[in-house]
Amino acid sequence: MTPAEAAVLLAHCAAFDNRTAGEAQARAWAEALPGVALDDARRAVVEHYRDSTEWCKPAHVNARVRAMRAQRISNITRPAPPVELSPQDDLTWGRLYMRAIGDGADDTAAQDTANRALGITPPAAVLVPAPTARLRALAATAATIPDRSGGDTPAEWA
Numbered sequence: 001m002t003p004a005e006a007a008v009l010l011a012h013c014a015a016f017d018n019r020t021a022g023e024a025q026a027r028a029w030a031e032a033l034p035g036v037a038l039d040d041a042r043r044a045v046v047e048h049y050r051d052s053t054e055w056c057k058p059a060h061v062n063a064r065v066r067a068m069r070a071q072r073i074s075n076i077t078r079p080a081p082p083v084e085l086s087p088q089d090d091l092t093w094g095r096l097y098m099r100a101i102g103d104g105a106d107d108t109a110a111q112d113t114a115n116r117a118l119g120i121t122p123p124a125a126v127l128v129p130a131p132t133a134r135l136r137a138l139a140a141t142a143a144t145i146p147d148r149s150g151g152d153t154p155a156e157w158a
Contacts (some may be wrong), residue, residue, distance in 0.1 A: 032058035
């Protein structure tokens, strides 16, 4: 979190508890909330004041954001990377993917984040053409042929 984001967060806190905060407080909160996204921090403040009358502090925000991230990650099964990777790169890809999920990304965005970080270009999707009118007609005709599974030759069918 940057000091500017922390100032926004402190203003959000002030709406609940009438605190006054200046540049020094914003810098301190930014230092205490490294890597915390502003949206998650704002949600943590709202949840804190929904449950508590105590002044919100960085430790409260960190605890709630950790719980949010853990919840997001617990709902996901990590997919395989789109290409074969070394064991170390596979581990790195998985960590990047899960970090993005924790940050609130959806599955596609998390995979894109991990792919970009490792310079992976996923293989192009294989498009299967839609059945042609001729194939549909052939399938419809085949469906009308009666089952003659009584023997191997036409003479045995009769």
